[in-house]
Amino acid sequence: MIEIKNVSKSYVKNKKSIDSLNLEIKDGEIFGFLGPNGAGKTTTIRMITGILNADEGDILIDGNSITTNPLEAKKSIGFVPDSPDMFLRLKGIEYLNFMADVYDVPVEKRKAKIEELTKKFEIYDDLNSQIQSYSHGMRQKIVICGALLSEPKNWILDEPMTGLDPKSSFDLKEMMKEHAKSGKTVFFSTHVLEVAEKLCDRVGIVNKGKLVFVGTLAQMKEKFKDNGSLEELFLEITEE
Ligand SMILES: Nc1ncnc2c1ncn2[C@@H]1O[C@H](COP(=O)(O)OP(=O)(O)OP(=O)(O)O)[C@@H](O)[C@H]1O
Numbered sequence: 001m002i003e004i005k006n007v008s009k010s011y012v013k014n015k016k017s018i019d020s021l022n023l024e025i026k027d028g029e030i031f032g033f034l035g036p037n038g039a040g041k042t043t044t045i046r047m048i049t050g051i052l053n054a055d056e057g058d059i060l061i062d063g064n065s066i067t068t069n070p071l072e073a074k075k076s077i078g079f080v081p082d083s084p085d086m087f088l089r090l091k092g093i094e095y096l097n098f099m100a101d102v103y104d105v106p107v108e109k110r111k112a113k114i115e116e117l118t119k120k121f122e123i124y125d126d127l128n129s130q131i132q133s134y135s136h137g138m139r140q141k142i143v144i145c146g147a148l149l150s151e152p153k154n155w156i157l158d159e160p161m162t163g164l165d166p167k168s169s170f171d172l173k174e175m176m177k178e179h180a181k182s183g184k185t186v187f188f189s190t191h192v193l194e195v196a197e198k199l200c201d202r203v204g205i206v207n208k209g210k211l212v213f214v215g216t217l218a219q220m221k222e223k224f225k226d227n228g229s230l231e232e233l234f235l236e237i238t239e240e
């Protein structure tokens, strides 16, 4: 469970990139975070994961504050950032072992988990190559594998489907469904409205740092009394 309590963040004076955000993502839920470019999705995700500090408010991960109890909070988080271009000089296997070390995954367990995940995403045979030799999609896959190695309860994914081929994208979506079905939490941002429509139990729409809607897609259609497509509805909600 993730509780975002009255969180604000400015990078520059007098311009709030996130303004008084309140959100609660329950266990067993897939929550989609939508909004146009620059709306504040990545900023929110960076605050949830403790990469950025909020100026105001607090965020609780299963009751642990990311500001006052960050280690406990982070232990239960699996995070996929918006760009997978990191640790480029490490070999795939070195990166995964590093992630397993950070999250204290026992050696025997990590072996099995690395094999399971990398075979699923079809990068098992590439683990002895440096990440800099990987394609964009392969980098995205290794980051996803690294994030899920420790079987974290709370998945925080920033545009996780970007760059994935259809099979991997399908597999990841199935994994997200299974994860939520087992009573755990998935919070992800996306621009792909069809993905949100098919996958999410609830969505939040953020625009210029402000949450402009939260609820199910059925509630969204009801509230805005729109018979058009999800795309038209989204444009209506986020327009000037
Ligand atoms: N490091 C930074 N310094 C200054 N301003 C920033 C910084 N990072 C983000 N911003 C600003 O904060 C706002 C929100 O950016 P953010 O990256 O959270 O948007 P986003 O919703 O993730 O967009 P996208 O869909 O393009 O990924 C934007 O106005 C952006 O210009």
Ligand SMILES: [Mg+2]
Binding pocket: 041, 042, 043, 082, 158
């Ligand atoms: Mg972003």
